Amino acid sequence: DTGVSQDPRHKITKRGQNVTFRCDPISEHNRLYWYRQTLGQGPEFLTYFQNEAQLEKSRLLSDRFSAERPKGSFSTLEIQRTEQGDSAMYLCASSSTGAGRMDTEAFFGQGTRLTVV
Amino acid sequence: RKEVEQDPGPFNVPEGATVAFNCTYSNSASQSFFWYRQDCRKEPKLLMSVYSSGNEDGRFTAQLNRASQYISLLIRDSKLSDSATYLCVVNKNTGGFKTIFGAGTRLFVKA
Numbered sequence: 001d002t003g004v005s006q007d008p009r010h011k012i013t014k015r016g017q018n019v020t021f022r023c024d025p026i027s028e029h030n031r032l033y034w035y036r037q038t039l040g041q042g043p044e045f046l047t048y049f050q051n052e053a054q055l056e057k058s059r060l061l062s063d064r065f066s067a068e069r070p071k072g073s074f075s076t077l078e079i080q081r082t083e084q085g086d087s088a089m090y091l092c093a094s095s096s097t098g099a100g101r102m103d104t105e106a107f108f109g110q111g112t113r114l115t116v117v
Numbered sequence: 118r119k120e121v122e123q124d125p126g127p128f129n130v131p132e133g134a135t136v137a138f139n140c141t142y143s144n145s146a147s148q149s150f151f152w153y154r155q156d157c158r159k160e161p162k163l164l165m166s167v168y169s170s171g172n173e174d175g176r177f178t179a180q181l182n183r184a185s186q187y188i189s190l191l192i193r194d195s196k197l198s199d200s201a202t203y204l205c206v207v208n209k210n211t212g213g214f215k216t217i218f219g220a221g222t223r224l225f226v227k228a
């Protein structure tokens with residue numbers, strides 16, 4: 001499978017626990033995005049990487065959230081001290097810088113559904 | 118104001134109907150535009166890119182008006198399988214490219 005893969009697909013955790021999600025982008029893609037989606041809403045931008053550099057973080061990303069992409073390949077998103085409001089689908093997407101420095105379209109993984117109880 | 122705004126929906130249409138979705142974006146530096154489709158509890162998938170000259174893919178037609186910062190999607194001869202949420206997507210240059218999604222418009226096509 002050469003698409004974007006995310007692990008785990010589902011995660012149930014108790015409030016206050018830490019969780020970590022992994023995303024493996026399409027191998028030749030240099031850009032990687034994290035989004036959060038709640039029911040009835042479109043995906044909300046959290047952060048993105050170009051290669052290993054984290055270029056932008058949303059104000060939605062509180063201090064409890066951290067993302068890394070250490071070798072410019074896979075990425076992890078960690079949420080510390082989870083709260084019930086963190087329950088959502090966490091989507092990872094990747095794209096590549098195309099001709100004229102325009103991005104290609106983003107391809108999404110199937111997401112990690114987090115439930116905080 | 119949200120960076121990308123869409124018709125709230127839901128749109129309930131009979132099979133065979135023509136339906137149009139609108140989207141506006143606030144950042145004039147936006148560079149490229151897409152429509153994505155998202156089925157219930159699935160990830161978004163690209164439906165079509167949107168070009169300045171307008172483009173068509175079968176029953177789907179997308180148009181862009183940069184002056185008005187407006188994007189549209191027209192679906193002709195609606196099928197039951199078109200029922201989904203349609204997301205308007207804008208890539209903008211903020212020192213790097215960032216992909217911003219609208220909240221989506223839900224479409225229900227009924228027999």
